[in-house]
Amino acid sequence: MTPSDFHSIQNDVHAVFSALYLIDAEHLSSDQRKQHQQALSVAYLAWVNAENARFELLSSQAKAELVELTGQVKAVRDGVSGLATPHEKLGVLAQGMDVLARLARLIP
Numbered sequence: 001m002t003p004s005d006f007h008s009i010q011n012d013v014h015a016v017f018s019a020l021y022l023i024d025a026e027h028l029s030s031d032q033r034k035q036h037q038q039a040l041s042v043a044y045l046a047w048v049n050a051e052n053a054r055f056e057l058l059s060s061q062a063k064a065e066l067v068e069l070t071g072q073v074k075a076v077r078d079g080v081s082g083l084a085t086p087h088e089k090l091g092v093l094a095q096g097m098d099v100l101a102r103l104a105r106l107i108p
Helices: 003-021 030-052 060-081 086-095 097-106
Strands: none
Touching: 003 030, 003 060, 003 086, 003 097, 030 086, 030 097, 060 086, 060 097, 086 097
């Protein structure tokens, strides 16, 4: 992983957070609203941590784990980009929540 790769994952996490943020919760059921809020919280934490992290200060173990997470975050971003309805987007984003949670823990 290079600093450029790290910048890419920061951009991908921001895109995932933005997609979640733009979902209008009025069109969601009560359970979906809870799921949306949980996913939004995790995505926000991952985004803030990624934005505040400096690549050169990460441990070699964190850098190695980021290589795996980079592909998974990109897959979530790509999965969301082609969907039209909030329900479809929320489904993809909820599946990717564990990836964002791992990222948030990895990058303090």
